Amino acid sequence: MWVCSLGLIAGCTAPVPSGEGTVTRRTAQPAAVAQADDLEDAYQRVIRDVLPSVVQIQTGSELGSGVVYDDKGHIVTNAHVVGDARIFRVTTASSREALAATLVYSYPEQDLAVIRLNRVPSGLKPAAFGDSTKVEVGQIVLAMGSPLGLSSSVTQGIVSATGRTVSEPSTGGGTGATIANMVQTSAAINPGNSGGALVNLDGQVIGIPTLAAVDPGLGDSPAPGIGFAIPASMVRTIADQIVRDGRVTDSGRAALGITGRTYVDAEFQPAGVAVVEVRTGGPADKAGIETGDVITGLGDTDITTITSLAEALAEARPGQRTTVTLMRDGGRKTVEVTLGEQ
Template identity: 70%
Template sequence: MDVSPARVLTCLRPRARVPGSAGPLAVLVCCAALLSGCDGPASAPEAAATDRPGTGRAVAPLTGNDLQSDYQRVIKDVLPSVVQIRAGHGLGSGIVYDDKGHIVTNAHVVGNEKTFQVTTANSEDSFTAGLVSSYPEQDLAVVKLDRAPGGLKAVSFADSEKVEVGQIVLAMGSPLGLSSSVTQGIVSATGRTVSEGQSGGGTGATIAGMVQTSAAINPGNSGGALVNLNGQVIGIPTLAATDPELGGSAAPGIGFAIPASMVKTIAGQIVKYGRVVDSGRAALGITGRTVVDSGLQPAGVAVIDVKTGGAAGKAGIRSGDIITKVGDADITTITSLSEALASYKPGQHTTVTFTRDGSGRTVGVTLGAQ
């Protein structure tokens, strides 16, 4: 697992505040930003001739003013396509998917709501929207404006295969209800598999291929945009790490975004079909629960039910079996099973090790789709 068990991933949706009333959290975060020197790029030493960060184009030596101009250009281009979503008592963000009024966001932002108020960037006007479909397994959802305003501009998505560690990125959204906010950082890692909790409105999803970033991400950024200096969305900010050793507060500079390729796949199906028809996620076709050993330590996943015609059933796995390994990955909990399966695609072959009546067995399995 890429994230230490001591860390907890927190969904980024704050409770709604009365417009115009900045709560204590907002004040504290603003003060922290000021104390951290987040007042815009100061003059920086000239860099050696290289590619413009995040663009792949050879340019002259980069100065602080050049970088500031890049930031301002990207913000001017992309921020109008990032919206604020009010869902019941919660607030989140979203990005414009097309000029027909489809908005992509996180499933945990929409929650169980069916109707929403959407506010566009730099505007006090709000529009009503309805849920098209939510896919909690990947923590993505699409809502559609009842009336799409003129000039609605869709975001441009980056090629996820070209996202690299060290690229400069900007996070855009509504942290703590502060609409049209922008923070900056870099891509810290790619290909992370993380599991979000169900407390605080999370879906409990295990998501593979996540982009880790140092850009400040706070409650309310969920569903917004993580953007490169080409003005392309590389991911949707979804999770922030918290550390119990810090009293459960956010671990600075550790946030995660769902990659653009996954967003396009899921959102594209929802827009076209009204639902997800091909998740691309591998599955065993079981219902299970974590079991513990005599020392009360997690020791595997007990199979409660086997789907007829599913991968596990075809391999001879039965109710009562306790799964302890998938491929080379040890399985101790439901979460670890989800994380192991996240590294596979439907149709791939692997092995599953389990115990039955005290005896260990290993069988070959061709994985199905979730």
């Protein structure tokens, strides 16, 4: 957006007749160049400040990215980056050789994980994490990571939207997590960017790039300019618990306490979530929900698939009271439930 508007100022306006109180194309040109130089300086300043805090993570033959979380060697990344591995090789922007690291804890439900360097090198620089509640659409952002194994790569874009609820695939290395309040960005997010940093021009990490949309019309190739990042506030909430307690003790994620599957009707169309199992003493059990029930609504939200139920729960909070609409023995029933924690 900046480049487009600067181009209009510099070369798309007609000359103004010279005279007192007028501005000619000749005098407008340096102002446009100065603005472009200022923006370029801002990019380079942020890159110098933040890139040393972005690392490459290798798990066997797979590569991903991570962000230095503190001066004790903790690194935050995506759960799908660490996968089932427990030991890793980490390369920082300034290191000549890979450093050994081990898993602290992985939390696939939010697609976040923390690993820790076995030896903390001198000069290790933690990143500064910003307040993702202050992120606004249109902000310029930079994505830093190791796309396709190209370490210390930087792309640029804007915040395209906030508050997105996105479900990851459970195949192809995804965790199947449904994540609320994600930041959508036009900055290029490619395989290997996962776990890296989405950074504002104040040099603050506002999100962890996690996945890109795919375009079925292009054979499920990444859709250009549609990527998603886990907001920094959620990253800090989860990472702080892992660093402090070695696990997640307060997820903040609502749950019904069931195991379910997508139910299809007589026309083979998704029509709800069939309850396969009810956890004893859980919210669904206390509300009277039974195995064999088909959930068709949560509050005011229609439920047609297990994904739509996960997305509705992702936007709720533990302890929240709501209603569950369900089908049982050919009839329709509504029960009140107090949501638990995942």
